[in-house]
Amino acid sequence: MRMCSLEYTWYSVCLSHLLRRAERASLYCQEVDPFWYRLAIGDGTDSAEILSERDQDRQFFMSLVTEVQARDPAIMRSVSRVLQLELYPDRRSFEEPEVNATSKGRGKLNKGLRRNKSGFEHVMGKSTSSGKSSAATGWRFDMERFPYFHRLPLTIQEHIEGWLDVVADGNCGFRCVADAFCSGQDNWDIVRRTTVSELHQNGPLFHWIYGDDLNEAITRITWEGERCGEEHYMEVLADLYPIANHYRCTIFFFGLNGRFGMSATILPVDVGGRNALPQRELAIAHLGSYKHFIRLQLKQGHPVPQIPPPWFRVASQNVLSWAQHYSRRTQRWDSSSTSTTRTTTTTID
Template structure:
């Protein structure tokens, strides 16, 4: 039972009772659903020195699992017999080294382009002084063919990979109006499949969440940078409002996490939290629906609906419906739903922190909410 994610890494390195306590805390995390961060209380972390529900949630979202470094040494101490005073504590560095070697083996078996990319990242981390390269001087006295003024660019590595994934063996690109052709079909909530009218898979370069935003609101997923800046500026421009969502002292950390213009990104700058959807709903005056399935088929998490936190003068309701789905733990795709489809629960943060200008907006969707409750019951 304890060999399963997220306890697999600490199985055999902490006591059986510790594993049982963490297993119960994981079940509590699922019961708290989308309100895990605001209702966790973090008592387990304070009283037992163990990861609490919200920490377990974050480790699952990041697909890392739990590490022994997160466990107090009390739970890693083995004492047998009387008079044994020297505890044997698991060496965290050994665990990290084993994990790193497993990643190296995985990279070595990957595509050569992936190996080159990972090699570059590691080299930049270990030898930052080697990366200060200057642009070459332009030779204006050229001969031969005239300069081509075509503004079209070559596809990036991630675009090639994404295209190859959809066109292996000469297969045509999947029809976005046919949900049965979606490669992530088994990762979407099964009761919602009849209500999905179309889908779109964006490039999986770490910007995928923001690409979905850009594709829907700007009509071009390659404007992901503009989507990031729009969201970051919305948060920075209404600090008092968004501090209620992100927590005191955490607002600017999230703004800096959203702002990124360096191309493909790692975990630090990905869209990984539901809180990012609040400024999207507010700035674009949209109903934002996030669909996903938890670790077990009956756990429809993080299926949630987010409404604007405030309204501009004269606006009485959201004007658009933006649907995003979490698939595979770290990738997002965009969906379209048929009119008047079931609506997942409205975020508790919206109920608690919205401004008076949007009072009662949730009441307009009671029928759709009832449909959802009947669907997943």
């Protein structure tokens, strides 16, 4: 189509230009000569606001969203699928599972499926006959196959009965806590939220740990996605204190032999006026350069590492009896330990 003389001479928006543009996309203000869209008519008080291309696109998109929401649900689902494929092109290759033609009748439980299991059912949807999630059935007790056994402190090695290797997605420290107190490691996001809530409500209790970096700690712990980077890792020993305080529990933290030899017993700072002794205990270990936490199951009455000295200066009277409760077990740790206990805070996951 030949360009009309008006558009060719003045780059003005004639009807033919609008029609051609409508066939392809939208017409942006930046495509019109500034002389025309800045031209003041009359006193200029009614001049239209010139939006950027991005703002125009956003405005146009939101008008479509409003229109789609008012349409039939089938149209909404169809548009949603189109948007999902545009946002996640890697999902275009997903296919329905093939039909399982070898099954006979309904069968028992999942054995009678008329199709092969999907990848989600194989990997993410595993379950036992009791209905427990895979996170609750991941304990291992075959110690001869424990790959991290010799990386843990010598003092505790003979007391290990089992281990749980949680998912290594950057949330592993919070997964260990969730497995103990929140019905499974997949509820790690609950632990993050409750820890943030504890810091918001009782910030002054933890000033001795975080100092002026309390807000930065809240930002780091806050995470609602899936896999995260180091900027959202659990920080030990610091983050273990608000966790112990919220869940009213004792946390035994074990570092590695050698350079990562830090181990400590973490107690609540204040349990709200109650003098009851601890009812729940959690043992976790960090694997150093692997940047990964695991949960441990230990023998009853195992030795425990020392309580960091700063805790005694800030702990309320209602929890000082907890330290006395563990005194004999900390003495056993000291008498058999061959590594030096450190209590400095290190950022790891």
